[in-house]
Amino acid sequence: MLRLVIRRLALAVPLVFVVSFITFGLVALTPGDPAVDLLGTSASRAADAALDRQLGFNRSIWVQYWHWLEKAVHGNFGVSLLNQQAVTTQLNQRLPVTLALVIGATLVAAVGGIALGTLSATHGVRVGRTTDAFAMLGFAIPTFWLGIVLVDIFAVKLPLLPATGWVPLSQSAWGWLKSLVLPVVTLGAGGITAVTKQTRDAMRETLTREYVYALRADGVAEWRIVYVHALRNAAIPILTLLGTIFVGLLGGSVIVEQVFTLPGLGSLAVTATQAHDLPVIEGIAVYFALGVVVVNLAVDLLYGWLNPKARVS
Amino acid sequence: MKLLRQLLRRPLAAVSLAILTAIVICAIFAPLLAPDPPNYGPLVHILAGPSWSHPLGTDELGRDLLSRLMYGARPALLQTLEVVGTTLLLGLPLGLVSGYVGGRLDRVVMRAVDVGMAIPSMVVILIVLSVFPTDFYIATIALGVLLVPPLVRNIRGAVIAVRGELFVDAARVAGLSRGRIVVRHILPRVQGPVLVQVTLLSAIALLFTSGLGYLGFGVQPPNPSWGTMVGEAQRYINQDIWMLVDSGGVLAVTVLCLGLLGDAIRDLSVEAWTGGVTRPAAAAAAARERLVLPASEPDPAALLSVRGLQVSFPDGSGEVAVVDGVDLDIAAGETLGLIGESGCGKTSVARSIMQLLRGNGRVSGGRIMFDGVDVLGLDARELRQFRGSQVGYISQEPHTGLDPTFRVGAILREALRAHGSYSRQEARRRAIELLEQVRLPDPERVLALYPHELSGGMAQRVAIARALAGKPRLLIADEPTTALDVTVQAEILDLLRSLVSETGMALLLVSHDCWVIAELCTRVLVMYAGEVVEEAPVEALFAAPAHPYSRRLLQADPRAVTDDSKPLPTIPGAVPPPSTWPRGCHFKDRCDLARDACAAAPVVLTELESSRRSRCLYAHELLDQNLLTEVR
Numbered sequence A: 001m002l003r004l005v006i007r008r009l010a011l012a013v014p015l016v017f018v019v020s021f022i023t024f025g026l027v028a029l030t031p032g033d034p035a036v037d038l039l040g041t042s043a044s045r046a047a048d049a050a051l052d053r054q055l056g057f058n059r060s061i062w063v064q065y066w067h068w069l070e071k072a073v074h075g076n077f078g079v080s081l082l083n084q085q086a087v088t089t090q091l092n093q094r095l096p097v098t099l100a101l102v103i104g105a106t107l108v109a110a111v112g113g114i115a116l117g118t119l120s121a122t123h124g125v126r127v128g129r130t131t132d133a134f135a136m137l138g139f140a141i142p143t144f145w146l147g148i149v150l151v152d153i154f155a156v157k158l159p160l161l162p163a164t165g166w167v168p169l170s171q172s173a174w175g176w177l178k179s180l181v182l183p184v185v186t187l188g189a190g191g192i193t194a195v196t197k198q199t200r201d202a203m204r205e206t207l208t209r210e211y212v213y214a215l216r217a218d219g220v221a222e223w224r225i226v227y228v229h230a231l232r233n234a235a236i237p238i239l240t241l242l243g244t245i246f247v248g249l250l251g252g253s254v255i256v257e258q259v260f261t262l263p264g265l266g267s268l269a270v271t272a273t274q275a276h277d278l279p280v281i282e283g284i285a286v287y288f289a290l291g292v293v294v295v296n297l298a299v300d301l302l303y304g305w306l307n308p309k310a311r312v313s
Numbered sequence B: 001m002k003l004l005r006q007l008l009r010r011p012l013a014a015v016s017l018a019i020l021t022a023i024v025i026c027a028i029f030a031p032l033l034a035p036d037p038p039n040y041g042p043l044v045h046i047l048a049g050p051s052w053s054h055p056l057g058t059d060e061l062g063r064d065l066l067s068r069l070m071y072g073a074r075p076a077l078l079q080t081l082e083v084v085g086t087t088l089l090l091g092l093p094l095g096l097v098s099g100y101v102g103g104r105l106d107r108v109v110m111r112a113v114d115v116g117m118a119i120p121s122m123v124v125i126l127i128v129l130s131v132f133p134t135d136f137y138i139a140t141i142a143l144g145v146l147l148v149p150p151l152v153r154n155i156r157g158a159v160i161a162v163r164g165e166l167f168v169d170a171a172r173v174a175g176l177s178r179g180r181i182v183v184r185h186i187l188p189r190v191q192g193p194v195l196v197q198v199t200l201l202s203a204i205a206l207l208f209t210s211g212l213g214y215l216g217f218g219v220q221p222p223n224p225s226w227g228t229m230v231g232e233a234q235r236y237i238n239q240d241i242w243m244l245v246d247s248g249g250v251l252a253v254t255v256l257c258l259g260l261l262g263d264a265i266r267d268l269s270v271e272a273w274t275g276g277v278t279r280p281a282a283a284a285a286a287a288r289e290r291l292v293l294p295a296s297e298p299d300p301a302a303l304l305s306v307r308g309l310q311v312s313f314p315d316g317s318g319e320v321a322v323v324d325g326v327d328l329d330i331a332a333g334e335t336l337g338l339i340g341e342s343g344c345g346k347t348s349v350a351r352s353i354m355q356l357l358r359g360n361g362r363v364s365g366g367r368i369m370f371d372g373v374d375v376l377g378l379d380a381r382e383l384r385q386f387r388g389s390q391v392g393y394i395s396q397e398p399h400t401g402l403d404p405t406f407r408v409g410a411i412l413r414e415a416l417r418a419h420g421s422y423s424r425q426e427a428r429r430r431a432i433e434l435l436e437q438v439r440l441p442d443p444e445r446v447l448a449l450y451p452h453e454l455s456g457g458m459a460q461r462v463a464i465a466r467a468l469a470g471k472p473r474l475l476i477a478d479e480p481t482t483a484l485d486v487t488v489q490a491e492i493l494d495l496l497r498s499l500v501s502e503t504g505m506a507l508l509l510v511s512h513d514c515w516v517i518a519e520l521c522t523r524v525l526v527m528y529a530g531e532v533v534e535e536a537p538v539e540a541l542f543a544a545p546a547h548p549y550s551r552r553l554l555q556a557d558p559r560a561v562t563d564d565s566k567p568l569p570t571i572p573g574a575v576p577p578p579s580t581w582p583r584g585c586h587f588k589d590r591c592d593l594a595r596d597a598c599a600a601a602p603v604v605l606t607e608l609e610s611s612r613r614s615r616c617l618y619a620h621e622l623l624d625q626n627l628l629t630e631v632r
Helices: A002-028 A034-039 A045-055 A061-073 A087-122 A125-140 A143-157 A173-206 A210-217 A222-259 A265-275 A278-306 A308-312 B002-009 B011-028 B065-101 B103-117 B121-131 B136-146 B148-163 B166-173 B178-189 B191-215 B226-235 B242-274 B281-289 B346-354 B380-389 B408-417 B424-437 B443-447 B456-468 B486-503 B514-520 B538-543 B548-555 B596-600 B619-631
Strands: B304-315 B318-330 B335-339 B362-370 B391-394 B474-478 B506-511 B523-528 B531-537 B606-609 B612-614
Touching: A002 A061, A002 A278, A002 B103, A002 B121, A087 A125, A087 A173, A087 A222, A087 A265, A087 A278, A125 A173, A125 B242, A143 A173, A143 A222, A143 B191, A143 B226, A143 B242, A173 A222, A210 A222, A210 B346, A210 B380, A210 B391, A210 B456, A222 A265, A222 A278, A222 B121, A222 B191, A265 A278, A265 B121, A278 B121, B002 B011, B002 B191, B002 B242, B011 B065, B011 B242, B065 B103, B065 B136, B065 B148, B065 B178, B065 B191, B065 B226, B065 B242, B103 B148, B121 B136, B121 B191, B136 B148, B136 B191, B148 B178, B148 B191, B166 B178, B178 B191, B191 B226, B191 B242, B226 B242, B304 B346, B318 B335, B318 B346, B318 B362, B318 B531, B335 B346, B335 B514, B346 B362, B346 B391, B346 B474, B346 B506, B380 B391, B391 B456, B408 B424, B408 B443, B408 B456, B424 B443, B424 B456, B456 B486, B474 B486, B486 B506, B486 B514, B506 B514, B514 B538, B523 B538, B523 B548, B531 B538, B531 B548, B538 B548, B548 B619, B606 B619
Parallel strands: B335 B506, B335 B523, B391 B474, B474 B506
Antiparallel strands: B304 B318, B304 B362, B523 B531, B531 B612, B606 B612
């Protein structure tokens, strides 16, 4: 188990480096001059150069990266070029929104996909075909489009839920939950398809195992066999997939936050992109990469819990 | 080309292909086909629904939506092409080489793939867009690069699956260079998986680039793209729903078609390489000529009474019987042996009593009565109560019967709770009792073990313990010692013998091993090719078999051979597959006594003396011969 975690950590470190360096390298290639962007074209050359020096843009990319890395390790990603706010403060403010959205969506994908996949595996051909078609539809419908349609139905035509916006948990738990429902469902729907397929295949395979027959021979109820024994064994490949899906949904949150105008990291990424706000984009990229690392670790721990053989080796 | 023809034969795939082709044609010939130029907005009939002049309605400037969708398809397809092209260009060679060459290169590539799969693509693309805001193609190429890792992983998997196959070895022996083998032999073989990946990649690329379009990156207004049209539709959603239906609909339909096409290609490539299942003609003939004997009535005195049991499994488009016309009686407390080679149908008989046939096997004829209850007529709830508490079952492989994710204690508790309500403590106490009953030392410790921590002998004892949990009146043991070491075999047989005498339960012991049967049983049924060929008390069978197959079986028992200098006798040939069973005697082709009469008509099981039956036309002759050998 420990070895599994260590191996995953060995993978995590290069990941964070690769992501941060890609970010850094790309931004350094920017044809535009951030000082010119900030001060406008009317500013004098000397003023541009002075600001460049102040911000460190005149030094080589390696030196810049090294300085950034040194600070980043201490949780300091610098200040936003746009509003001079500390990046960490800005990101931490927005982190709960994206976290709630993506975790919620992963849960929706997991629960929906496992339910549909199990249904497909344990019932006849017709039910299987129907769930397959349903799952395929989930894949085909673009997230942003689904979001707009859901808003039109549940916020405009039937005013049950807020169309857009965000209520912090500290303000009102009920309001928070209501503001989350539509975005979470929208984002999660895209993940249901893959989970359904994986669950169906894994369950079909598991249900042919001899221990399933042995449990039947004991007279154990079929629901216990399917939901307690088979599902637990099938959960091992499903879990691996959920780790991958989380990464995908993290990216999808950018679009969903835009559809529902949520003040999360994703919408910040879009505005920062448009404004060439280098420290902010870097911070977001590192936050996302760290999120992936944490989720992969959690997946490994759960994997060990589900699979006793992995614990000893 | 062959693949294309096969695809066109499947309705869903053909429709998908047609729609995708139509979309591509519309995109390429948009200037010729579209009713209006894309940005022609006369400011009349704005936000209108479908009409004759505007089949898909108009937008806020009165622009024709059909025309805009046609023109909008151009960037959509172009961007998809850029993404997929980049991914294939990099991922295909990398996947092929990594899978074919293997070794250190493969490990390095897979490590990189692991890291690559964890990169959040969206953020990277946003950074690229901020660096190159005017050159969207750089973003699509970057997306193509980001999609390389999953492609490499999939292609590599497909290559590894075919790498070890004979034709690759043959090419290697013939001295072909690695490059030629990969291109000429491996690539065509993984064509299916590659095409499936292409459809999947196209779908992902289309959705992703449209998403970027929706966010305002890529094609800039007033020019249309599918993604930006969704964004425009969102603004006017309260006045006109059609804009949204059109733009989202075309995206969804395209992705759906790609998905369906991918599924069809996957199905076809699996079929192409595994070969279609063909049903032997003999099967149909044998099925037609099968002799239907009127099954006798079950014996009301017996604990278990089986009559005319027929078990069938699907075979091609039909069904084939693997057990046919088996009669079997077990009295309370009796130990009955069922012996025969693998493939004779012993296990199917044993499992059909429990209604636990594997695959899609089913009891297609006959009756199974247990203590006056018709087992085949039980509903799901009754069956659940019957299993475990009336009949217990021990399967061949001790480990495979144990759920690997549950501890021994949990497995036993589960079996106990299926037949009564126990508190946690009672269940634990009973579980310990059960483990003591099967003579496992240190039962408290064993309760906390996982199946993979048990030795074969321990696992089999646990399997027996759980079968005893419901206090069954009949225990079916299917090859309970086959997978075990010889010393452990004797222990398990001892255990079974003493359990039978302690509890007074009946035992149906299935084995291919004469020694095992002789150790435990009082009466034996010999099975060959789906039929019972002989029934006898165990001493009588061993003294003088009344069927040539029984005799061969006894001769082939390694433990019966006393002369080490001679090679071990074997039965020439093998059990024929069920679909080729002849109309007459099933053993004829392997029998040294076979005569013409054997093939003429089905041979029936006839009574020789009391409790002694044989399915051989020359049983009496055989018995005399046996007598002769003994005298000599």
